[in-house]
Amino acid sequence: MGAADQLSLFAGRPDRPAGLEYWPDFISADEERKLIDAIRTLPLQPFQFGAYEGKRQVASFGYHYDYSTKRLEEAQPIPAWLQAPATRIERFRGLPPDAIGHVLCTEYDVGVGIGWHRDKAHFDQVFGLSLGSSCHFRFRRKSADRWQRYTLDAQPRSLYLMTGEARHVWEHSIPGVEQPRYSITFRTMADRGR
Numbered sequence: 001m002g003a004a005d006q007l008s009l010f011a012g013r014p015d016r017p018a019g020l021e022y023w024p025d026f027i028s029a030d031e032e033r034k035l036i037d038a039i040r041t042l043p044l045q046p047f048q049f050g051a052y053e054g055k056r057q058v059a060s061f062g063y064h065y066d067y068s069t070k071r072l073e074e075a076q077p078i079p080a081w082l083q084a085p086a087t088r089i090e091r092f093r094g095l096p097p098d099a100i101g102h103v104l105c106t107e108y109d110v111g112v113g114i115g116w117h118r119d120k121a122h123f124d125q126v127f128g129l130s131l132g133s134s135c136h137f138r139f140r141r142k143s144a145d146r147w148q149r150y151t152l153d154a155q156p157r158s159l160y161l162m163t164g165e166a167r168h169v170w171e172h173s174i175p176g177v178e179q180p181r182y183s184i185t186f187r188t189m190a191d192r193g194r
Contacts, residue, residue, distance in 0.1 A: 019164025026159035123187040133179035
């Protein structure tokens with residue numbers, strides 16, 4: 001699949017955040033099953049936000065952001081089964097090899113979501129591979145005295161990219177999911193992969 005082969009699903013959508021891109025069916029159903037099976041074997045831990053514990057279960061590779069120390073720390077190396085889709089994304093977007101330095105696997109149980117936030121400044125481009133079920137991927141930014149909003153319905157097996165304003169200006173969140181969902185987030189580092 002090449003970038004030139006993709007049609008923009010956002011044609012005629014001036015309200016979408018600049019820098020948000022989306023590709024449905026980026027992987028096959030068979031690839032999705034294998035990735036979900038591999039995530040289920042990981043020693044997933046509750047997401048730690050300082051003294052607080054999130055309901056979603058995660059595993060980080062390459063790097064890990066420690067909310068207690070507010071520092072980026074090295075984590076286990078990216079395993080081969082995650083390096084393969086990372087390399088595929090790098091080639092798809094014309095990024096240099098190993099531009100993706102961080103991979104986060106997340107399991108969302110029914111009713112679990114993620115609150116409004118922006119990814120940490122240590123990271124640059126953010127790619128998300130949606131697995132298992134769809135979700136409402138919500139965006140917002142302050143505009144004068146109100147919020148400007150946009151929702152992307154991220155379908156299973158799809159890939160999204162946040163860069164530019166979508167990454168650095170808009171906040172994003174996911175409300176509680178109605179069915180179990182998994183995601184793999186691939187991030188380039190702020191000093192590489194631009």
